[in-house]
Amino acid sequence: MKGKFLFLIGVVCCFILVGFIPKVKMDVENIEDPTIADIVKSYKKNIAEWPKPTIDKGVVWEEFSPLERDRDLVAKQKAPLAVLGKILFFDPKLSGSNQISCSSCHDPELAWNDLRGVSLGNEHLRGARNTPSLYNVGSRKSFFWDGRASTLKEQAEGPISAHHEMAMEPKKLAKKLKKYKDYKALFVNAFGDDEITYDRITDALASFQETIVSRPTKFDRFMKGDYKAMSDEEIYGMHLFRTKARCMNCHNGKYLTDESFHNIGLAFYKTKYEDLGRYNVTKNLDDLGKFKTPPLRELLSTRPWMHTGGFVDLEGIINFYNVRPSDKKMLENKKNDPMYPITDSLIKPLHLTRPEKQAIVSFLKVLTGTNNKMERPEFPVK
Numbered sequence: 001m002k003g004k005f006l007f008l009i010g011v012v013c014c015f016i017l018v019g020f021i022p023k024v025k026m027d028v029e030n031i032e033d034p035t036i037a038d039i040v041k042s043y044k045k046n047i048a049e050w051p052k053p054t055i056d057k058g059v060v061w062e063e064f065s066p067l068e069r070d071r072d073l074v075a076k077q078k079a080p081l082a083v084l085g086k087i088l089f090f091d092p093k094l095s096g097s098n099q100i101s102c103s104s105c106h107d108p109e110l111a112w113n114d115l116r117g118v119s120l121g122n123e124h125l126r127g128a129r130n131t132p133s134l135y136n137v138g139s140r141k142s143f144f145w146d147g148r149a150s151t152l153k154e155q156a157e158g159p160i161s162a163h164h165e166m167a168m169e170p171k172k173l174a175k176k177l178k179k180y181k182d183y184k185a186l187f188v189n190a191f192g193d194d195e196i197t198y199d200r201i202t203d204a205l206a207s208f209q210e211t212i213v214s215r216p217t218k219f220d221r222f223m224k225g226d227y228k229a230m231s232d233e234e235i236y237g238m239h240l241f242r243t244k245a246r247c248m249n250c251h252n253g254k255y256l257t258d259e260s261f262h263n264i265g266l267a268f269y270k271t272k273y274e275d276l277g278r279y280n281v282t283k284n285l286d287d288l289g290k291f292k293t294p295p296l297r298e299l300l301s302t303r304p305w306m307h308t309g310g311f312v313d314l315e316g317i318i319n320f321y322n323v324r325p326s327d328k329k330m331l332e333n334k335k336n337d338p339m340y341p342i343t344d345s346l347i348k349p350l351h352l353t354r355p356e357k358q359a360i361v362s363f364l365k366v367l368t369g370t371n372n373k374m375e376r377p378e379f380p381v382k
Contacts, residue, residue: 036232036236037232039051039235039236039239040232040235040236040239042239043235043238043239044227044235047063047064047065047223050063050242051239051242051243053242053243053248053252054242054243054244054246054248054249055248055249056246056249056345056346059249059258059346060258061248061249061252061253061258062252062253062254063252063253064223064252064253064254064256065223065253065254066216066219066220066221066223066224066254067214067215067216067217067220067254067297068216069215069216070213073211073213076210076211077211079207080186080189080190081190081191081203081204081207081208082204082207082208082210082211083186083189083190083208084186084187084189084190084204084207084208085203085204085205085206085207085208085209086208086377087186087377087378087379087380088102088201088204088205088208089101089102089103089106089205089208089209090102090103090376090377090379091379091380092104092379093176093177093379094160094166094168094173094201095122095160095166095167095168096122096166096167096168096169097122097123097167100121100122100165100166100167101166102159102166102205103376104121105119105121105131105159105165106131106133106134108372108373108374109371109373110301111133111135111298111301111302111371112133112134112135112212113130113131113132113133113134113302114131115303115304116130116131116304116309117130117304117308117309117310118130118131118309119131119165121159121162121164121165121166121167122163122164122165122166122167123164123167125163125164126164127164127165128275129145129275129307129308129309130145130304130305130306130307130308130309131309132144132145132294132302133298133301133302134209134212135212135213135214135295135297135298135302136212136213136214136255136295136297137152137209137210137212138152138209138210138211138212138213139254139255140259140295141259142259142292143155144158144292145277145291145292145307146261146277146278146280146281146291146292147261147278147281147292148281151206152202152205152206152209152210153199153202153203153205153206154202156201156202156205156206157170157202160173170198171198173198173201174196174197174198174201177196177201178196180380180381180382181380181382182380182381182382183196183380184196186380187200190204212372214297214298214369215369215370215372216369217366217367217368217369218230218366219366219367222235222366230366231362233358233359233362234359234362234363234365234366235363236359236363237358237359237360237361237362237363237364238363240352240356240359240360240363241360241363241364244350244352244356245318245321245350245352245356245360246346246348246350247360249346250262250293250346251293251296255295255296255297256295256296256297256367257292257293257294257295257296258293259292259293260292260293261277261278261287261290261291261292261293262290262291262293262344262346262347263277263288263289263290263291263341263342263343263344264291264306264321264343264344264347265289265325265343265347266289266291266306266307266308266310267288267289267341269289269339269340269341273308275289275307275308276288276289276341277289277290277291277307278290278291278292279341285338285339288339288340288341288342289341289342289343290344291307296364296367297367297368297369298367298368298369298371299314299364299365299367299368300364300365300367300368301368301371305317314361314364314365315357315358315361318352318357318360318361319357321347321350322349322350322351322352322357323349323350324343324347324348324349325343330342330343
């Protein structure tokens with residue numbers, strides 16, 4: 001009897017559910033996801049009213065903001081200290097061999113990098129990492145892929161002294177330049193007297209590099225209200241960059257970088273290409289395999305990308321981020337080996353479709369402006 005009763009209850013429930021299905025289906029069909037046209041429209045307004053980006057809990061981020069053209073840039077470039085810094089930057093006498101200058105790796109005609117996977121320096125020795133562009137370097141909070149320098153002055157000593165780069169002993173550089181009376185005159189203009197010191201040399205180099213800035217692009221014009229500056233695909237790509245692709249967790253603010261360090265899975269642990277990144281500086285296990293988030297301004301002009309210099313195609317980079325390694329496998333490796341680098345938790349499977357990836361590529365292309373040309377100065381020879 002009890003079994004028959006339960007059977008009848010089940011039958012009644014089935015009839016109720018069957019009667020409910022059309023209503024549920026109708027309600028779902030009445031809910032429409034925003035179309036691409038709606039998404040594009042939602043960005044053609046003040047930045048404060050844009051759709052909110054997908055940001056993980058605890059992540060400190062900044063909204064996009066436009067670059068402004070520096071009306072005083074020419075005056076800054078003509079300042080005596082910057083003029084001296086420019087000459088020093090291009091002068092191969094800053095190297096031990098008198099053959100390599102700062103501009104050998106940071107060439108203004110190549111967007112202030114060398115377009116190589118890794119640089120070639122003294123005795124044609126290969127570096128270990130890709131050469132970062134100097135665009136907007138004065139706005140950086142730390143320098144090198146591992147952040148081992150905190151100022152431009154401090155950064156200068158790295159390539160000047162490295163044997164595989166310029167191979168010049170800093171203590172001997174000032175003495176070397178004192179042999180040239182024309183350099184003494186330049187130091188008088190910059191500092192008021194002709195004393196040449198290594199500290200003053202790095203002051204001048206830093207002053208010049210602070211004048212290396214990007215020009216505004218159509219991305220900046222769009223943010224300032226010119227809503228025809230970007231195509232619908234570019235705007236949709238920007239939306240995906242901010243949301244589904246999760247790029248804003250690391251690439252945000254005016255220069256599209258959080259100025260922080262992340263392990264994206266390119267430490268190549270226990271291989272001949274192993275590079276543990278920031279850990280080599282801090283010796284903190286949490287920094288294993290972490291590298292600085294590069295700014296995305298002038299992206300197209302600064303390939304190849306990543307600290308390895310191993311990426312030359314934008315869609316290839318997106319494909320790289322589209323799939324996250326197995327957390328279970330990584331945790332097993334970490335349990336057995338405390339030195340095993342764990343990929344940052346901010347990197348998650350994205351499930352981007354091909355059209356979505358193409359749209360993101362279209363957006364990334366608008367971050368590149370006109371390459372600034374700069375004539376090489378004449379160096380003191382006497």
